[in-house]
Amino acid sequence: MASTETLLAVRDLNAFYGGSHIIRNAAFSVGPGESVALLGRNGAGKTTLMKSLLDAGPRVEGEIMFDGADIAGVPTDERSRRGLMLVPEDRRIYPNISVGENIELGRHAARAGKALSLKDIFTLFPLIEPLRDRAGYQLSGGQQQLVAVARGLLGAPRLLLLDEPVEGLAPVVVQDMARHIERIRQTQDLALLIAEQNLSFARACTDRVVLIDTGRIVFDGTWEDFDADPGLKERYLAV
Amino acid sequence: MIDYRRRMRANLAIAVIGLVLFAVFPLVANSGLVFLAGLVAVNIVFGLSWNLLFSGVGLLSFGHAMFFAGGAYAMAVVSLRLPDLPFAGGLLLGAMTGGIIALVFGYIALRRASGVYFAVLTLAFSELVHIVITKTTFLGRNDGLVGIPRPVINLGVASIDLTSALAYYYFIIVAMAVVAFALWSFQNSPAGRLIQAIRQDPVRTAFLGTDVRSWQLTAFVLSGTIAAFCGAVMVPFAQIASPEIAYWTVSTEPILFTLLGGAGHFWGPAVGAILFGAIDYATRALYGLSEITVGMLLLGVVLLMPGGLLGFLLSRRTAARRLTGSGKRVPMANAEKAT
Numbered sequence: 001m002a003s004t005e006t007l008l009a010v011r012d013l014n015a016f017y018g019g020s021h022i023i024r025n026a027a028f029s030v031g032p033g034e035s036v037a038l039l040g041r042n043g044a045g046k047t048t049l050m051k052s053l054l055d056a057g058p059r060v061e062g063e064i065m066f067d068g069a070d071i072a073g074v075p076t077d078e079r080s081r082r083g084l085m086l087v088p089e090d091r092r093i094y095p096n097i098s099v100g101e102n103i104e105l106g107r108h109a110a111r112a113g114k115a116l117s118l119k120d121i122f123t124l125f126p127l128i129e130p131l132r133d134r135a136g137y138q139l140s141g142g143q144q145q146l147v148a149v150a151r152g153l154l155g156a157p158r159l160l161l162l163d164e165p166v167e168g169l170a171p172v173v174v175q176d177m178a179r180h181i182e183r184i185r186q187t188q189d190l191a192l193l194i195a196e197q198n199l200s201f202a203r204a205c206t207d208r209v210v211l212i213d214t215g216r217i218v219f220d221g222t223w224e225d226f227d228a229d230p231g232l233k234e235r236y237l238a239v
Numbered sequence: 240m241i242d243y244r245r246r247m248r249a250n251l252a253i254a255v256i257g258l259v260l261f262a263v264f265p266l267v268a269n270s271g272l273v274f275l276a277g278l279v280a281v282n283i284v285f286g287l288s289w290n291l292l293f294s295g296v297g298l299l300s301f302g303h304a305m306f307f308a309g310g311a312y313a314m315a316v317v318s319l320r321l322p323d324l325p326f327a328g329g330l331l332l333g334a335m336t337g338g339i340i341a342l343v344f345g346y347i348a349l350r351r352a353s354g355v356y357f358a359v360l361t362l363a364f365s366e367l368v369h370i371v372i373t374k375t376t377f378l379g380r381n382d383g384l385v386g387i388p389r390p391v392i393n394l395g396v397a398s399i400d401l402t403s404a405l406a407y408y409y410f411i412i413v414a415m416a417v418v419a420f421a422l423w424s425f426q427n428s429p430a431g432r433l434i435q436a437i438r439q440d441p442v443r444t445a446f447l448g449t450d451v452r453s454w455q456l457t458a459f460v461l462s463g464t465i466a467a468f469c470g471a472v473m474v475p476f477a478q479i480a481s482p483e484i485a486y487w488t489v490s491t492e493p494i495l496f497t498l499l500g501g502a503g504h505f506w507g508p509a510v511g512a513i514l515f516g517a518i519d520y521a522t523r524a525l526y527g528l529s530e531i532t533v534g535m536l537l538l539g540v541v542l543l544m545p546g547g548l549l550g551f552l553l554s555r556r557t558a559a560r561r562l563t564g565s566g567k568r569v570p571m572a573n574a575e576k577a578t
Contacts, residue, residue: 054446056442056445056446057442075445075450076442076445076446077445077447077448077449077450077451078450080445080446080447080448081448085446086446088443088446092440092443094435094436094439094440095439096435096439097241097432097435097436098241101429101432104429105432105433105436105444105447105449106447106448108433108447108448108449109446109447109448109449110448133240133241133242134240134241135240135241151447155447155448
């Protein structure tokens with residue numbers, strides 16, 4: 001039975017790479033339709049936390065409830081098919097197939113009868129349509145990121161995890177990505193968890209902030225709460 | 240832009256041109272050379288089946304002889320013990336034997352191993368098949384099964400007599416051209432694209448909701464089925480199925496074809512198989528020289544032409560086009576793989 005209050009609930013989550021303890025007793029939640037920013041410096045554990053949710057890399061202990069069910073032991077591909085979709089930091093566009101085919105690969109993660117059509121995708125991302133027949137290796141960084149997000153969306157996920165979606169992109173492209181994410185939020189019934197270091201981008205795209213530092217969740221609250229304590233930025237985000 | 244129709248036409252043309260060249264070969268060559276050409280045609284598809292795994296899904300098999308031998312022995316047994324079974328039935332049973340061997344061993348190997356460990360497991364399974372053949376009286380033990388007849392295919396209104404070596408040669412080259420192009424079509428279908436995606440990035444493909452292990456097993460079974468089909472087609476041509484075709488050296492052959500021709504190109508194993516056949520013929524009178532020549536050539540190719548012979552030739556062509564300013568300015572590594 002799906003929960004109507006919490007889509008993702010993480011409790012006492014610990015993640016390890018070999019003997020290295022990366023994520024320590026993490027606990028947070030994401031509600032249906034909510035957009036949450038996961039902020040932290042380089043090496044704070046954002047990517048490891050996201051991969052832990054998919055069981056894709058680190059050894060994971062603790063409880064991950066998704067859509068009302070404990071997903072411990074559920075393989076990565078099955079988690080994707082249940083609606084938990086990760087768009088990784090390095091985009092990973094397949095270079096030798098077309099943009100259209102790259103996006104179509106996302107259909108394997110579709111929940112029954114829920115997938116978007118390519119037409120829907122082109123409506124959400126008008127910039128992609130002219131690139132449809134272009135090979136993956138012929139895209140710029142910003143175009144690759146759009147295609148990666150579009151591919152993640154095709155299967156109509158319930159929670160889309162975006163790992164640093166604007167890293168390395170030009171400011172104008174970052175603004176464009178923020179507009180696209182806003183449009184996705186308005187038109188699609190899904191929640192977002194966005195790992196970011198770019199504060200203004202994260203602020204533009206999310207309702208709430210989870211702050212991570214050296215593998216521990218050190219803050220979980222609204223942007224107003226976050227802004228009310230300038231020390232948070234100083235302690236956990238300043239380089 | 241990727242023009243798939245143009246690409247399909249070009250590859251169909253390659254298959255047809257290859258078929259025509261093999262078809263006119265008996266007009267200029269003696270029967271010994273024609274026999275060798277028939278084996279080369281079989282080896283081309285055997286190499287392509289191996290490369291479906293290696294360049295397709297990213298699995299290294301050191302045991303492809305088990306599929307080839309499985310198909311060959313199944314065909315030999317059917318031909319000798321069930322002579323009333325139609326020839327197509329024998330081919331089907333032969334291909335299915337390879338598919339079943341691949342399903343059983345692939346299921347075990349893919350659950351337990353990847354990378355080099357997977358390769359070593361396939362070698363071990365292949366040796367197991369070899370030992371079973373040499374210890375089984377029903378399969379002729381070390382002597383193998385001999386006197387396998389070539390078929391007469393009855394089509395109802397007419398029949399096709401393949402009992403002569405030349406007639407069977409023509410059957411081989413047509414069958415191999417059809418299977419080769421079917422394999423190209425598969426690799427360029429949505430399922431083939433997915434398999435390539437798994438090779439390029441298995442983790443990412445799992446993120447996209449794909450059961451990577453099931454698709455790897457599917458590719459393994461398909462590869463084993465095609466390799467076994469090659470063995471089944473070869474047996475009536477050679478009229479013998481001996482345990483040597485299950486030996487580990489046969490497993491190295493498709494690897495050599497692929498490395499010589501170029502693993503990154505669909506037709507690379509075909510080029511390698513033809514080159515391998517030519518060296519084998521040129522050195523046939525000198526025992527051991529064939530292996531030495533192939534070994535030296537392989538060393539040279541790996542050191543000087545890491546993309547294989549086909550990769551080298553295509554990179555030269557691209558370089559020449561760039562000099563004349565008529566080529567597309569795309570990164571070479573990607574351009575090669577896109578063909």
